[in-house]
Amino acid sequence: MPLRFYNTLTQQLEDFQPLDGKTVRMYTCGPTVYHYVHIGNFRTFSFQDILRRTLAARGFALDHVMNITDVEDKIIRNAMAAGQTINEYTAQYTKAFMDDAAQLRLQRPERFVFATDHIDDMVSAIQGLAQRQHTYLSDGSTYFRIATFPPYGKLSHTNFTGNIAGARVEVDEYDKDDARDFVLWKAQKPGEPGWETPLGSGRPGWHIECSVMAMKYLGETIDIHTGGVDLVFPHHENEIAQAEALTGKPFARFWLHAEHLMVEGQKMSKSLGNFFTLRDILDKGYSPEAIRYLLVSVPYRKQLNFTFDGLKAAATSIDRLRNFQLRLLNERFPAGSNAALDQRTAQALEAFHAGLDEDLNTAGALAAVFEYVRDANTAMDAGQFTSANTPAARSLLAAFDAVFDVLRPTVAEGALSDSGIEALILARTQAKKARDFAKADQIRQDLLDQGIVLEDTKDGVRWKRKS
Ligand code: AMP
Numbered sequence: 001m002p003l004r005f006y007n008t009l010t011q012q013l014e015d016f017q018p019l020d021g022k023t024v025r026m027y028t029c030g031p032t033v034y035h036y037v038h039i040g041n042f043r044t045f046s047f048q049d050i051l052r053r054t055l056a057a058r059g060f061a062l063d064h065v066m067n068i069t070d071v072e073d074k075i076i077r078n079a080m081a082a083g084q085t086i087n088e089y090t091a092q093y094t095k096a097f098m099d100d101a102a103q104l105r106l107q108r109p110e111r112f113v114f115a116t117d118h119i120d121d122m123v124s125a126i127q128g129l130a131q132r133q134h135t136y137l138s139d140g141s142t143y144f145r146i147a148t149f150p151p152y153g154k155l156s157h158t159n160f161t162g163n164i165a166g167a168r169v170e171v172d173e174y175d176k177d178d179a180r181d182f183v184l185w186k187a188q189k190p191g192e193p194g195w196e197t198p199l200g201s202g203r204p205g206w207h208i209e210c211s212v213m214a215m216k217y218l219g220e221t222i223d224i225h226t227g228g229v230d231l232v233f234p235h236h237e238n239e240i241a242q243a244e245a246l247t248g249k250p251f252a253r254f255w256l257h258a259e260h261l262m263v264e265g266q267k268m269s270k271s272l273g274n275f276f277t278l279r280d281i282l283d284k285g286y287s288p289e290a291i292r293y294l295l296v297s298v299p300y301r302k303q304l305n306f307t308f309d310g311l312k313a314a315a316t317s318i319d320r321l322r323n324f325q326l327r328l329l330n331e332r333f334p335a336g337s338n339a340a341l342d343q344r345t346a347q348a349l350e351a352f353h354a355g356l357d358e359d360l361n362t363a364g365a366l367a368a369v370f371e372y373v374r375d376a377n378t379a380m381d382a383g384q385f386t387s388a389n390t391p392a393a394r395s396l397l398a399a400f401d402a403v404f405d406v407l408r409p410t411v412a413e414g415a416l417s418d419s420g421i422e423a424l425i426l427a428r429t430q431a432k433k434a435r436d437f438a439k440a441d442q443i444r445q446d447l448l449d450q451g452i453v454l455e456d457t458k459d460g461v462r463w464k465r466k467s
């Protein structure tokens with residue numbers, strides 16, 4: 001089965017292969033660090049984590065870049081109000097974002113890149129666009145004239161012909177309805193921070209940072225560009241215009257967009273005030289794994305309605321899988337073999353991967369695992385699950401957890417139960433088998449931090465509590 005993704009650019013499911021056959025060069029629009037990000041944002045970032053892990057499970061290497069937008073209207077406004085530099089102001093929210101992402105077990109992209117570290121690169125790109133007659137100056141700011149880029153609208157599939165009036169938009173908060181010339185370089189206003197450059201004293205617009213940083217690290221044509229659906233227009237349309245006007249080459253081969261996390265029929269968003277941060281939800285006693293599970297359980301191109309009942313159901317689903325894992329670890333199964341059951345396991349593994357391969361159908365992949373767990377539990381109850389069936393069952397759980405990563409309990413404050421410790425030890429053993437030694441070491445360290453000492457013996461892992 002080929003790996004297929006729905007490409008917003010072609011509006012079709014397409015077979016995916018990285019351009020060089022080995023390494024997927026991928027760019028993700030990261031957060032604007034003017035505040036804590038909310039779990040709606042994390043739905044998009046969690047989808048990207050499932051994408052990363054599915055690509056890795058397929059054997060591809062990853063070169064994934066995520067930007068941090070650390071200069072923008074709201075940041076400037078808030079930093080000025082707080083009497084801080086923009087660096088001081090953004091540092092706290094950048095750290096909070098990284099901490100929250102780690103709690104949700106989002107793999108770190110290969111590179112995080114900051115807009116304010118790339119001002120010179122952006123200035124050069126804008127100069128290149130000026131040389132090619134794609135820009136004009138007005139009141140000291142430089143704008144991209146979208147009428148000079150005829151394919152404008154190809155990503156959002158909107159025909160703007162005759163509708164490009166040349167009206168300008170100079171703020172970072174963009175209107176989603178009409179196409180307007182967008183700002184590349186904003187002239188400095190009194191009291192605002194600015195950089196002295198050949199374009200004048202000022203700062204870059206939001207769109208140029210992504211085109212420039214994507215191409216700097218990943219090349220002129222990248223494999224995958226991702227973000228939430230609200231970025232299709234105008235942000236990604238503008239990224240394409242800037243990049244392709246500059247290079248004459250296709251900017252990104254695949255565009256993948258995640259649908260929104262909703263609350264009672266509306267997009268979760270800062271401006272509507274209907275949002276929860278990760279911290280809000282952890283404070284209510286839910287685990288990061290339950291939130292992660294909820295965010296990824298619905299395929300990314302479907303809207304997902306956030307409810308606390310949904311979160312409770314996610315926690316119950318994880319428990320069911322952990323209980324199965326504990327049975328595998330603790331129960332003594334009869335000797336002998338049951339070839340039919342091994343076949344059943346192989347079929348579940350295939351269905352699991354087939355689900356993910358089909359445009360990351362996480363619901364299908366999860367169904368394959370849960371149906372298997374139900375059948376395997378029934379076989380265990382009937383005494384038909386043999387010790388020879390355990391390796392395949394463990395491999396299935398390991399394959400599942402390599403992508404979903406919810407079986408290992410987050411080490412909470414306070415004492416761990418024996419079964420919690422055993423689940424962690426099992427997760428460590430599986431990580432070692434999967435040659436994920438970093439994860440295995442992390443689990444050992446987490447346990448040690450909780451006063452649990454592991455000893456690897458020839459009969460398996462023993463553990464004791466430090467007195
Ligand atoms: P921002 O910091 O606003 O640029 O958002 C960061 C990412 O979160 C972008 O990819 C957005 O498209 C995405 N996003 C914002 N709100 C939601 C939501 N309610 N559900 C899913 N993704 C979202």
Ligand code: ZN
Nearest residue numbers: 029030210235
């Ligand atoms: Zn972007």
